[in-house]
Amino acid sequence: MADGAPISLYNSLSRRAEPLRPLVPGEVGLYTCGPTVYSYAHLGNMRPYVFSDTLRRVLEWKGLRVRQVVNITDVGHTVGESDIGEDKVEAAARRELKSVREVTAHYTEAYLRDLARLNVRTPSELPRASDYVPQMIEFAKVLDERGYTYQADSGLYFDTSRSPGYGILAQISMEGQREGARLEAVPGKRNKADFAVWRTEAPGQRRVMRWESPWGTGVPGWHLECSVMSIDLLGRHFDIHTGGVDHREIHHVNEIAQSEAFLGEAAAPWVSLWLHNEFVLLRARKVSKSEDGGPLLQDLVDAGVHPLAYRYFLLTANYRSQLELTDAAVQAASSALRRLVGRAEALRPLPDRPTRAAAEAAMSTDAGRAALRRLDEAVSDDLNTPRALADLNTTLRGDDLPDTDRAVLLAAADAVLGLGLATLSAADLTGRTATTAAGAAVQALLGRREDARQRRDWAESDRLRAEIADAGWRVVDTPEGPVLEPAS
Incomplete structure (x- = not known):
């Protein structure tokens, strides 16, 4: 069992919080839907990996051994996520005048680089879909032999009418699935919700990536890879499956249907807990590759x-809440992290990423143990990171803890939140984003204030600072020059 407060996680399958009960005591199998490597991952794409990394950190901090699998989709994902049409990776290769291998290698490397910059721990396994196609064919053969599939001109399809619980994860009835707006009509499909297990080449078509199968030359359906790779690497049943909320309605529904048909074990669910993160919104719209590519992590770095x-x-919002991306919100987070890092710098070196039990043993006061307990209770309560951050900042502003206990608490928070508190400097977090976001008028005031300071006209400098404050901004003087923060 996990150490400390009991872990409760919101299960999308039941739509309620449930206790984590690992299938193997002391161990957790965790599968996270990974990227399709045909373009750069935008900021919205990165939320599922920060979320699943935070989950993994919490589990490990509480003494559980975690085996995490994140797949790399380099074949099978069609443009528009339909059952027919061009593969996203092949379309990108044609657009960029590169080979498929060059495209997937480039975008996989970029994805892993962004994970590292966000302090996301490397998964235990990073399997590529293209390496698992033979196993996918064998998986599909089992479905075919058991009568769960049928063949149409465009490929082998899973017959969802054979799956009694189909759609439960999305809480949509079979009739609702048949009428679903996202499900395109394909000639030969018996039900609109039926999905491709294998997609055969159309007459006259020759894909760049192609394999021979009993149903013709082609490629696996997109949904197949996650079932095959998770079962191979985590076992027939495992504890937690995570992904974006957009996968909850179709992709994960289809994974469940084909996996439970393959396993043939009606008594036990394939996966115990399904966790889904919500979208990051840009001007109240989902940050999406389909909307001009979406802002990248590098865009923030450049700013x-x-x-x-x-x-x-x-982490300022629960993973199940939508979060609007604005310059002011990101700058406020940067300022808050800078203050937290400033507190940590004075106490370094911090203890080396202790477990919860080790942190508790290191605390010297009742106040320190109480602060640690509050952190544990917050992150154990469906990863309530907003509460954890709020309590951490409140505690550190007070005078109840000796420095030794403050260091232990900061190390514990760093272990579960992954914010670099043991290594970052406040100077690392001094940037020009807020100054850029403030607008030309406020930037002009800042420039005039700097001129006044150069003239040693302190009265004018103070007057301009007050005018900037009236506009909703605070001036922070740094060794690199003045920067602006949103007033709060």
Whole structure:
């Protein structure tokens, strides 16, 4: 069992919080839907990985051994996520005049680089879909032999009418699935919700990536890879499956249907807990590759924002809440992280990422143990990171803890939140984003204030600072020059 407060997680399958009960005591199998490597991952794409990394950190901090699998989709994902059409990776290769291998290698490397900048721990396994196609064919053969599939001109399809619980994860009836707006009509499909297990080449078509199968030359359906790789690497049943909320309605529904048909074990669910993170919104719209590509982590870096400030920003909301991306919100997160890092710098070196039990043993006062208990209770309560951050900041502003206990608490928070508190400096987090976001008028005031300071006209400098404050901004003087923060 986990150490400390009991872990409760919101299960999308039941739509309620449930206790974590590992199938193997002391161990957790965790599968996270990974990226399709045909373009750069935008900021919204990165939320599922910060979320699942935070989950993993909490589990490990509480004494559980975690085996995490994140797949790399380099084949099978069609443009528009339909059952027919061009593969996203092949479309990108044609657009960029590169080979498929060059495209997937480039975007996989970029994805892993962004994970590292966000302090996301490397998964236990990073399997590529293209390496698992033979196993996918064998999986599909089992479905076919058991009568769960049928063949149409465009491929082998899973017959959802054979799956009694189909759609339960999305809480949509079979009739609702048949009428679903996202499900395109394909000639030969018996039900609109039926999905491709194998997609065969159309007459005259020759894909760049192609394999021979009993149903013709082609590629696996997109949903197949996650079932095959998770079962191979985590076992027939495992504890937690995570992903974006957009996967909850179709992709994960289809994974469940084909996996339970393959396993043939009606008594036990394939996966115990399904966890889904909500979207990051840009001007009240989902940050999506389909909307002009979406802002990238590098865009924030170029604007002077440290990547871990974006991680802090994500942690200011529960993973199940939508979060609007604004310059002011990101800058506020950067300022808050800078203050937290400033407190940690004075206490370094921090203890080396203790477990919860080790942190409790290191605390010297009842106040320190109480602060640690509050952190534990917050993150154990469906990863309530907003509460954890709020309590951490309140505690550190007070005088109840001796420095030794403050260091232990900061190390514990760093272990579960991954904010770089043991290594970052406040100077690392001083950027120009807020100054850029403030607008030309406020920037002009800042420039005039700097001129006044150069003239040693302190009265004018103070007057301009007050005018900037009236506009909703605070001036912070740094060794690199003045920067602006949103007043709060």
